[in-house]
Amino acid sequence: xANNIRDIAKLAGVSVTTVSKVINNLPNVSPSTRARVQQxxxxxxxxxxxxxxxxxKGKSKTIGxxxxxxxxxxxFSKVVVGLESALKKTGYDLLYLTLDWNPEYSLVRxxxxxxxxxxxxxxxxxNDLNFEEIIQSExxxxxxDLDMMGRRAxxxxxxxxxxxxxxxxxxxxxxHRKIAFVNGHLDxxxxxxxxxxxxxxxxxLGLPYFxxxxxxxxxxKESGYAAMKGFMQLxxxxxxxxxxxxxxxxxxxxxxxxxxxxxxxxxSVIGFDDIELAKHTIPALTTVHQDFDTIGxxxxxxxxxxINTPHxxxxxxxxxxxxxxxxxxxxxTR
Amino acid sequence: xANNIRDIAKLAGVSVTTVSKVINNLPNVSPSTRARVQQxxxxxxxxxxxxxxxxxKGKSKTIGxxxxxxxxxxxFSKVVVGLESALKKTGYDLLYLTLDWNPEYSLVRxxxxxxxxxxxxxxxxxNDLNFEEIIQSExxxxxxDLDMMGRRAxxxxxxxxxxxxxxxxxxxxxxHRKIAFVNGHLDxxxxxxxxxxxxxxxxxLGLPYFxxxxxxxxxxKESGYAAMKGFMQLxxxxxxxxxxxxxxxxxxxxxxxxxxxxxxxxxSVIGFDDIELAKHTIPALTTVHQDFDTIGxxxxxxxxxxINTPHxxxxxxxxxxxxxxxxxxxxxTR
DNA sequence: CTGAAAGCGCTTACAG
DNA sequence: CTGAAAGCGCTTACAG
Numbered sequence: 136x137a138n139n140i141r142d143i144a145k146l147a148g149v150s151v152t153t154v155s156k157v158i159n160n161l162p163n164v165s166p167s168t169r170a171r172v173q174q175x176x177x178x179x180x181x182x183x184x185x186x187x188x189x190x191x192k193g194k195s196k197t198i199g200x201x202x203x204x205x206x207x208x209x210x211f212s213k214v215v216v217g218l219e220s221a222l223k224k225t226g227y228d229l230l231y232l233t234l235d236w237n238p239e240y241s242l243v244r245x246x247x248x249x250x251x252x253x254x255x256x257x258x259x260x261x262n263d264l265n266f267e268e269i270i271q272s273e274x275x276x277x278x279x280d281l282d283m284m285g286r287r288a289x290x291x292x293x294x295x296x297x298x299x300x301x302x303x304x305x306x307x308x309x310x311h312r313k314i315a316f317v318n319g320h321l322d323x324x325x326x327x328x329x330x331x332x333x334x335x336x337x338x339x340l341g342l343p344y345f346x347x348x349x350x351x352x353x354x355x356k357e358s359g360y361a362a363m364k365g366f367m368q369l370x371x372x373x374x375x376x377x378x379x380x381x382x383x384x385x386x387x388x389x390x391x392x393x394x395x396x397x398x399x400x401x402x403s404v405i406g407f408d409d410i411e412l413a414k415h416t417i418p419a420l421t422t423v424h425q426d427f428d429t430i431g432x433x434x435x436x437x438x439x440x441x442i443n444t445p446h447x448x449x450x451x452x453x454x455x456x457x458x459x460x461x462x463x464x465x466x467x468t469r
Numbered sequence: 470x471a472n473n474i475r476d477i478a479k480l481a482g483v484s485v486t487t488v489s490k491v492i493n494n495l496p497n498v499s500p501s502t503r504a505r506v507q508q509x510x511x512x513x514x515x516x517x518x519x520x521x522x523x524x525x526k527g528k529s530k531t532i533g534x535x536x537x538x539x540x541x542x543x544x545f546s547k548v549v550v551g552l553e554s555a556l557k558k559t560g561y562d563l564l565y566l567t568l569d570w571n572p573e574y575s576l577v578r579x580x581x582x583x584x585x586x587x588x589x590x591x592x593x594x595x596n597d598l599n600f601e602e603i604i605q606s607e608x609x610x611x612x613x614d615l616d617m618m619g620r621r622a623x624x625x626x627x628x629x630x631x632x633x634x635x636x637x638x639x640x641x642x643x644x645h646r647k648i649a650f651v652n653g654h655l656d657x658x659x660x661x662x663x664x665x666x667x668x669x670x671x672x673x674l675g676l677p678y679f680x681x682x683x684x685x686x687x688x689x690k691e692s693g694y695a696a697m698k699g700f701m702q703l704x705x706x707x708x709x710x711x712x713x714x715x716x717x718x719x720x721x722x723x724x725x726x727x728x729x730x731x732x733x734x735x736x737s738v739i740g741f742d743d744i745e746l747a748k749h750t751i752p753a754l755t756t757v758h759q760d761f762d763t764i765g766x767x768x769x770x771x772x773x774x775x776i777n778t779p780h781x782x783x784x785x786x787x788x789x790x791x792x793x794x795x796x797x798x799x800x801x802t803r
Numbered sequence: 804c805t806g807a808a809a810g811c812g813c814t815t816a817c818a819g
Numbered sequence: 820c821t822g823a824a825a826g827c828g829c830t831t832a833c834a835g
Contacts, residue, residue: 139812150822155814165820185582186529187812190520191827197564202549212545215536222567228583230531231563233556248519249562356749385749412746415690415719473828484806489830499804521828525811 147175158183198438199232199251203258210427217431225439243272253438260323275441277434281324287441289450291433295328298423298456302405303336306375310467312342315373317362317383319354329379348373359386367394374467381406381413384420399465409459418462429454481509492517532772533566533585537592544761551765559773577606587772594657609775611768615658621775623784625767629662632757632790636739637670640709644801646676649707651696651717653688663713682707693720701728708801715740715747718754733799743793752796763788
């Protein structure tokens, strides 16, 4: 049984150098020799060791991925589809790196010991981990939904600011003037961005900025529910609500429904994400569609550039969203 | 800058053997020597190469995972949470292996070249891939939701048969006698199992077996919708429908709603999976809850046994489900 | 307790 | 076009 390049060399009656050349499709091997070696490789079902190759070349053809466990979030699997296609294209495999939360643990150590060529970071917020360390290490890194930059680190995210701003504009065109906003955590990058979008929309349209119309939750249905309950206490409740996630919107709709308001006649609601559920709410949710597939795909492609193109600039890629109009908004009649 | 064990040895004034012993916490090093070496390691921020270690030991501390891209399915992320905790416990990292669909491609080659110690296969059906090859290779393998077995291969899945049977029993207790079943693909393992559950339930309860009450779809909402439309054409439409997924149930409910039936008064519906959405349907869906976390967790643990316990028998682990009673079933009044 | 040496399975100048 | 040899960074008998 031939287990290594030396066995193959012996069987083919050549040197290991030659076998290596054949395996790697390098020139300077006569056609007949090449054919003979290939035959032996085939016969023996020889599989070169990726590990040994990695050791001598100092490359692993592996990208490390750090993920929050709280990634039980609904987008993850969609992003993975995008990752997969780009991985295939670039020839990398993805190593799902499990985080260890003991004090001596270090992202960088893990990466270095595993010899990953680049790192993908997804689902984390600014202060979750010691990202400075990894940026300093200059291991090529791409963050998803977190605007970290470094000499060899960049990010990809959806168009958050404009998307929310557009939602506000859309409601304004429908004659809404009392437009509330239910956001997620402000310590998350997307939370900050979307808030900025709301702020700009209100400002550019010359609408008054009411602190009472802004609620900060945590992207969940529950936080949307609570926010809407709050709005309904106001003397002048909003006639429309922009939400920072579809789940928030669903909570808003539920609270509104309990109070006897019908959507969209009495209240217009806009979500964010376009999750599966958004099509199935009653009424179907008007929302901002995120292109998760492209996010995944581009993350790997950019990482590949960072790794393999010597002076490639750190990326900061904003993926366009799509505004999906369904049934949860109507013209304001009051 | 110290990059390898030899540099450390030099700096500490010892042999590489000794450094290796210190790194691996092996005995036969004097305390003072050990301390000195550790100090140097610390000072130099030395990180041993996982790759080199893997090469000589023939082990990679890596588990390979094959996943369908169609894994954009909603459970995946929940299973990952379970995987993660077990990975941490066992010290393995997960290599997400991207499949290459060209004819020469082989799962086993990929695994062998990457030197993974075990393989997790998730989201595939019997004939999707050449699983025989991987079973023959005797690389330790655990399948999720696919009952493949081999000398070193086993599986973990939810209790599918009993769960559906119980659902049928539950409806029977609610005095339903015309109980339909909307299944997913029969070429999927879980499809077959759940069908068997339905069959047994009907049989044991002495209910007549009507082919018209059985619809085979593809786990989607659309297939549920179509199935229910069909049922309503029958002379004696069912009074209750057991579904092989929550999405199917949602489609059934939608079709029923369009025909003016109210749930649960006119029709009882039971789902499967207990996805997020199940709580939010109107009425909230009675369903079979799958314990995805445990599925993920046990998969790794069993794989770990398979890898590290010499004669560990191939596992066939059935994870219990929980029947979650919500609002979509009522006593049959007709 | 310590270290010299062989070896894991490859790649890569280099000489012929 | 071909091959001997050094080396990637470790571990592990083995001898002292």
